[in-house]
Amino acid sequence: MKKKILITLGLLFSVFLLAGTAYGFYLYKSVTDTVSEIHEPIERVTEKREEEVDVDNREPLSFLITGVDSRGDHHSGRSDTIIVMTVNPEEQSVKMLSIPRDTRTDIIGRGTVDKINHAYAFGGVQMAMDTVEHFLDIPIDHYVSINMEGFKGLVDALGGVQVNNSFAFSINGHTFPEGELFLSGEEALAYSRMRKEDPRGDFGRNDRQREIVEAVIQEGAQISSITRVGSILNEVGKSVRTDLDLDGMWKIQDKYRDARHNVEQLEIKGNGTRMNGIYYLEIPDEERNRVRLELRSHLNLH
Template sequence: MKKKVLITLGLLLGVVFVAALAYGFYLYKSVTDTVQEIHEPIDRVTDKREEKVDVERAEPISFLIAGVDSRGDDHEGRSDTIIVMTVNPGERSVKMLSIPRDTRTEIIGRGTIDKINHAYAFGGVEMTMDTVENFLNIPIDHYVSINMEGFKGLVDALGGVQVTNEFSFEYGGYTFPEGELYLSGDEALAYSRMRYEDPRGDFGRNDRQRQIVEAVIQEGAQIGSITKVGSVLNEVGKSVRTDLDLDGMWTVQSKYRGARHSVEQLEIKGNGTRIDGIYYLEIPSDEVERVQAELRGHLELN
């Protein structure tokens, strides 16, 4: 009898071991397949750094997050959302700046003055990175491009996201009361797109977009989300593109993860104006310099 029990336990342990190996292989295969799908390297050199940022040494790093206003799985279109995120692991802090899409600035590589969100339509993520670098006088080390229409699937795969709403409003067929909200993908997309009912207009919408992005980052980092890895990876493959490869992602995740616990939202202010009948947001030079100094300090640039 004792021998049968030992054999049974041995078989059970063997099954568990094989199942664990199979699940581990599934996770590894799912991750590598997704990374291959979303990896879109770019060939560009920045003149804002003397040397490339060393992620192994956990040097401060910057990312451009471009939310592309497109439909389906398409990643073409204008960048409806432009967020610059700087991460300083030494200070264990993140700063996130939303650049209003109507900001009037030089479009690098095109030689024109236009709305900053047009850079994506003219030259994709590379022209956007070059234009943002010139505007903020900081290096943009990596990019993440998100199809905002497809992004709602990622929110649903995570089980929803939690945000704090400053005032009640209705938009897109949804009602958003003041206070703590837990949003589905469709609700998160509507929440992030409303601007006409907001007394702060585009600035208010920028804040809500940053809220959603930050909430996805926080939710995705939770241990409980591992059980949803299959659906999460599937949605990431549909809606996200980045220049980071698998090794780069692992390194950033391990070296910079602790900084996510302190996220500061930055704002850049300007004045609306019309030129030849087209609305622009003009940012005063002293305001641009203020934001530049804050971001450069966070990146520990001289």
């Protein structure tokens, strides 16, 4: 009898071991397939760094996160969400700066002065990175481009995200009361797009966009999300593009992950103006220099 019990337990253990191995292989293949799908390298050398960031030694680095307002699986159009994220693992901190889409600046590589969100439409992510680098005088090391229409699928795959709404408003059939809210993907997209009812206009909209991005980062890092890994990877493959390969992602996740616990939201202010009937946001030199110095300090650039 004891022998039969031991044999039965041994068989069950073998089944569980094989199932775990198979699931592990499935996860590995799913991750590698997704990374291959979203990996879009660019040939670009920044003039803002003398040497490439040493990830192994945990040197601070920066990302440009662009939300492209396009339909379907396409990643073309204007980048209506522009977020610069700097990560300093030694300080265990992240700074996130939203650049208003109407900001008037030099479009690098085109030789014109225009709204900053036009850079992506004119020259893709490379022109967007070059333009933001010039505008802030900091290096942009990596990019993450998100199709905002597909972004709602990612939020749903994560099981929703939590935000803290500063005032009540309604938009596109959705009502958002003041206080802590748990949002579905469709609700998160509507929440991040609202600006007409916000007395701060684009600045308030930028705050909500950063809040949603941060919430996705925090939720995606939770162990509970592993149970939804298949659907998460599927949505990432449809809505995200980045220059990082699998090795780069593993290294950054390993060396920089603790920094996500301390996220500071930054804001850059300007004055609205009209030129030839077109609205622009003019950023004063002293304001741009203030933000520049804060970001350079966070990147240990002096």
